[in-house]
Amino acid sequence: MTPGGENPDWPPRPQRVESIFQKLGQLYPEARCSLDWRNPFQLLVATILSAQCTDKRVNRVTPALFDRFPDAASFAAVEPEQVEPYVRSTGFYRSKARHIVGTSRLLLERHQGHVPQSMEALLQCPGVARKTANVVLATAYGLNAGVTVDTHVRRLGNRLGLVTATDPARIEVELMALLPQSDWDLLSIRLIFHGRAVCKARRPACGRCGLADLCPSYAPEPVSR
C-alpha cells in the first residue's frame, strides 16, 4: 500500500480519524504541551526555540534565559548577539536569537509587549509561522485556530493515511476538515506524543503500536542486530 493510499476495504477517512483520535486518547490521557512556560510570552519564545529541537532541551535553557530576560522589553533592549549564548544549545541559535529580539520589539511597538490572540497578528512576528502561532493560540489562550503541523504530525498523518499532502500547509487544511474544531489542538498533541514514543521517524516501533490495526503503514519490525 502506498503511503497515504486508501485501502478500499477500510472505513472512510473521517471514521478512521475518529477511531485513531479516540485510541490515542486512551494511550496518552495526560498528553499536553511539554514546553515549560509561565505566561504567553514565555511560551512564544520557547516555541520559537523548539524548531528542530526537542522540548527537553528547550526546557533546559529557558530558566536561565527568562531569568536574564523576563519579558519582551528585556529582549527588545538588547542586540541578538547578547541572547545567543543563552540559546546556543538549541541549534539555529543565530536565527533564533534574532527572531526572539525581533518579535519582542514588534510586540512592544504594536501590542504593548503582550502576545496577541490572533493568527494574523502572530504571523507578523519574525520567526513565527502557522506552526508556532497554533501552539501559542491553543496552549496559552485555548483558541483552536488551526492544527499544529510539525514534523511529527506530518510524518504520522502520512503514515496513518490521514492526509495525502506532504506540505504542512495542505496537511493542516486536510486535518481541519477531518475533525471538529474543538479537537484540533488535542489531535496534534496526541500525534506528537505517539510520534515521539512509538512512531519514530527512524525506526517506528510497529510491534508495540496501539494503532497497528488502524495503520496502512504497519510493518513487522526488523530483527535487531
Added chain:
DNA sequence: ATCCCGAGGG
C-alpha cells in the same frame, strides 16, 4: 530548493 545549527541516538 537551500540555509540555518547543536546535541543525542543508533
Added chain:
DNA sequence: CCCTCTGGAT
C-alpha cells in the same frame, strides 16, 4: 558516521 529533533526565512 548519518539521521532526527514540535520550522522559518530567503
